[in-house]
Amino acid sequence: MTNATAGWLELCRACVGDIEAVLEELPTRTEREPVLRAGMGGDDTTAIDAAAEAAVVGRLEALGGDFTLVSEELGIRTFGGGGAVHVVVDPIDGSVNAKRGIRFFSLSLAVAEGPTLGDVVFGFVHDFGTGEEWVAERGGGAWLNGRPLDEPLPKESIEILSFEGTTTAYIAESAPALIGIAKRLRVMGSLALSLCHLAAGRVDAVCSLKPARSIDIAAAQLLVQERGLAIELFEDPPFAGGPLDLDGRSRVVAAATPALCEIVAAALQRN
Template identity: 75%
Template sequence: MTDWLAFSRACVADITAELARLPTRTERERVVRLGEGGDETTVIDEAAEQVVVARLEALGVDATLVSEELGVRMLGAGGPLHVVVDPIDGSVNAKRGIPFFSLSLAIADGATMDDVVFGFVHDFGSGEEWVGRRGGGAWLDGRPLVAPDPGETIEILDFEGTTTAAIAARAPAMEGIARRLRVMGSLALSLCHLAAGRVDAVCCLKPARSIDIAAAQLLVRERGYAIELFEADGPFGAAPLDLGQRSRLAAAATPDACARLVEALQA
C-alpha cells in the first residue's frame, strides 16, 4: 500500500527545490501555455506539476490523475483511484514571492468528494503541514486539530477567488454577517485555517474546481464543519473529482452560518 503522506512530503521537497531554482518573479511568472483548468500556466506552475507527476509515474500505480495544468490523465491502467493535485494553490502569491501558497493533494478511492480518503496541504510560507484522513480526523504538523470551533457569529470571514470588482460587489452584503474580512490568496490554505478555527468562515467568489478544494475540504468535514458548493447540482459529497464542475463555495462552523453566507452571496 502506498504511503501517501511520505509521497506528499517528497513532493514538497521537490517543489521546494524548484522554488529555489526559480527564485524571482521574473523567472516564475512567464506564461508557457494555457492549462487544462482554464488558467494560464506559468513556469513555476509547470515546474511544480512536472515533479509531482514524475513521482506519481515512478510509483507505477493505476490511477486517474486530475491536475491543474494537465487535466485528467490515466496513470497505468487508470481506475477508481483518483489523485487530485494542485501543485501550486495560490500561484499569484507564489509568482510574486508572497509566502502564502501551497501544495494541495488528495487521494480518493472513487470519483467524488465523498470518496476522498486522504488530504494533504503544505504551506510553503509557514512550513505548516495539514493532513486529513477520512474517519481519522484532521491534523496540523502531526497533532490533531482540537482548537476551539469557529464561532457561530462570524468575526473573520476569508474571501477567496477575488478580484477588486468581485470584492466590491459582494462585501456590502456581508455587513451584519461578518465583522472583518481577510483576503489571503490560497483557497486550500484558507479552508485549512477554518479547520483550525483561525477564521470563522470562507467564501470563494470565483467558481471553484475540485483541484482547489479536494484535499482541504476533508479537513473541514472531519472537523464537523459545513461546506457547500451552492451552484452545483446535488449535495457536496457527490461533487465530481474533475475539472468540469465549477461552483462558488461557502464554508463555516455550522450549517446555519453557512446558509447565511450562501443567501448573502446569492442576493
Template identity: 75%
Template sequence: MIDWLAFSRACVRDLEAVLAQLPTRAEREPIMGAGEGGDDTTAIDAAAEAAVVARLEALGADLILVSEELGMRTFGAGGDLRVIVDPIDGSVNAKRGIPFFSLSLAVAHGPAMDDVRFGFVHDFGSGEEWVAQRGGGAFLDGTPLAGPGPKETLEILALEGTTTAAVAAAVPALHGVAHRVRVMGSLALSLCHLAAGRVDAVCCLKPARSIDIAAAQLLVRERGYAIELFEDPPFAAAPLDLDQRSRVAAAGTPELCARLAAALRTV
C-alpha cells in the same frame, strides 16, 4: 499499499527544489501556455506540476490524475484511484514572492468528493503541514486539531477567488453577516485555517474547482464543520474533475454556511 503521506512529503521536497531553482518573479512569471483548468500556465506552475507528475510516474500505480495544468491523465490501467493535485495553490502569491501558497493533494477511491480518503496541504510560507484521513481526523504538523473552533458569530470571513470587481460586488451583501474580511490568496489554506478555528468562515467568489478544495475540505469535514457548493449541491456528490460548477461557502455550522450562501446568492 501506497504511503500517501510519505509521497506527499516527497513532493514537498521536490517543490522546494523547484522554488529554489526559480527564486524570483523573473523566473516564475513567464507564461508557458494555457492549462486545462483554464488559467495561464506560468513557469512556476509548469515546473511544479512536472515534479509531482514525475513522482506519480515513479509509483507505477494504476490511477487517474486530476491536475491544474494537465487536466485528467490516466496512469497504467486507471481505475477508481484518483489523485487530485494543485501543485501551487495560490500561484499569484507564489509568482510575486508572497509567502502564502501551498501544495494541495487529495486521494480518492472514486469519482466524487465523498470518495476522498486522504487530504494533504503544505504551506510553503509557514512550513505548516495539514493532513486529514477520512474517519481518522485532521492534523496540523502531526498533532490532532482540537481546541476552539470557528466562532458562532462570523468575526473573520476569508474571501478567495477575489478580483476587485468580485469583492466590490460581494462585500455589500456580506455587511451584517461578517464583521471582518481577510483576503489571503489560497483557497486550500483558507479552508485549513477554518479547520483550525483561525477564521470563522470561507467563501470563494468564483466557482471553485475540485483541485482547489478536495484536500482541504476533508480537514473541514473531519472537524465536523460545514462546506457546500451552494449553487450545485450536494457537496458530497461533486465530481472530481476540472469543471467550475459553483461558488463554495464553509463555516462552523450548516446554519452559518447557509447564511453566507444566501448572502452571496444576491450578488
C-alpha cells in the same frame, strides 16, 4: 493512520521537497512569472506552475500504480490501468502569490476511492510560507504538523470571513451583502489554505467568489469535515456529489454550521 495513507503522506512530503527545490531554482518573478501555455484548468501556466507540476507528476509516475490524475495544468490523465482511485493535485494553490514572492501558497493533494468529492479519503496541504503540514484521513481525523488538530473551533458567529477567488470587482460586488453577517474580511490568496485555517478555527467562514474547482478544495475540505464543520457548493449541491474534474460549477462556502453556510450563501446569491 492506515498503511495506505502513510504511503501517500510519505509521497506528499517528498513532493514538498521537490517543490522547495523548484522554488530555489526559480527565486524571483523574472524566473517564475513567464507564461508558457494555457493550462487545462483554464488559467495561464506560468513557469513556476509547470515546474512544480512536473516535480509532482514525476513522483506519481514512479509509483507505477493504477489511478486517474486530476491536475491543474495537465488536466485528467490515466496512469496504469486507471481504475477507481483518483489523485487530485494543485501543485501551487495560490500561484499568483507564488509568482509574486508572497509566501502564502500551498501544495494540495487529495486521494479518492472514486470520482466525487465524497470519495476523498486522504487530504494533504503544505503551506510553503509557514511550513505547516495539514493532513486528514476520512474517519481518522485531522492533523497539523503531525499532531491531532484540536484547536478551538470556528465561532458560531462570523468575526472573520476569508474571501477567495477574488478580483477587485468580485469583492466590490459581494462585500456589501455581508455587512451585518461578517465583522471582518480577509483576502489571502489560497483557497486550500483558507479552508485549513477554518479547520483550525483561525477564521470563522470561507467563501469563494467564483466557482471552485475540485483541485482547489478536494484536500482541504477533508480537514474541514473531519473537524465536524460544514461546507457546501451552494449553487450545485450536494457537496459530496461534486465531480473530481477541472470544471468550476459553483461557489463554495464553509463555516462552523450548516446554518451559517446558508446565511452566507443566501447573501451572496442576492447579488
